[in-house]
Amino acid sequence: MPKRTYVCGFDAAMAVMGGKWKGLTLFALGEGPLRFGQLRRAVPGISERILTLQLREMxxxxxxxxxxxxxxxxxxxxxxxxxxxxxxxxxxxxxxWGEEHIDRIEALS
Structure with missing residues (x-):
């Protein structure tokens, strides 16, 4: 399999952290080390299976x-x-930015 090249830095960053759950998991771990159960509670809505997969990828x-x-x-x-x-x-x-505009974003969904 050929090594991937990226169009720009944003493309590279999204390849590493892409998806909703990785960002939320990173945010939760920013507070310090967590065990699996603590992490699952810190990321509402994530299933055990998806959290396991995301943690392995990260x-x-x-x-x-x-x-x-x-x-x-x-x-x-x-x-x-x-x-x-x-x-x-x-x-x-x-x-x-999301916090600043959360009301507007919620109104659109």
């Missing part, structure tokens, strides 16, 4: 770190990597 992309603690019962925590924090910082102005 881990493969280098956005999220998965740490398994050696204990019984097993404890797994997810946290942002430096790469993930940098993407969250880039998304912050977009979130602020």
């Amino acid at each position: 881990e493969a992309s280098g956005l999220v770190h998965r740490e398994v603690h050696d204990q019984v019962p097993p404890k797994v925590e997810y946290s942002l990597t430096e790469f993930g924090h940098s993407l969250n910082a880039a998304l912050a102005p977009l979130g602020a």
Whole structure:
């Protein structure tokens, strides 16, 4: 499979974080490490299956770190990597824009 090339930086960024759930998951993890159940509660509406898939993709992309603690019962925590924090910082102005215009956006839907 040939390596993908991107048209611009926005294209590259969307390839890494594309979709509704990744942005919301990144935002939730911006507050600090969370276990799977905590993360699922922090992202209302996401199914267990989709959260698992999104976390695997974000881990493969280098956005999220998965740490398994050696204990019984097993404890797994997810946290942002430096790469993930940098993407969250880039998304912050977009979130602020959404907050500023949320009433107008809701009125359109």
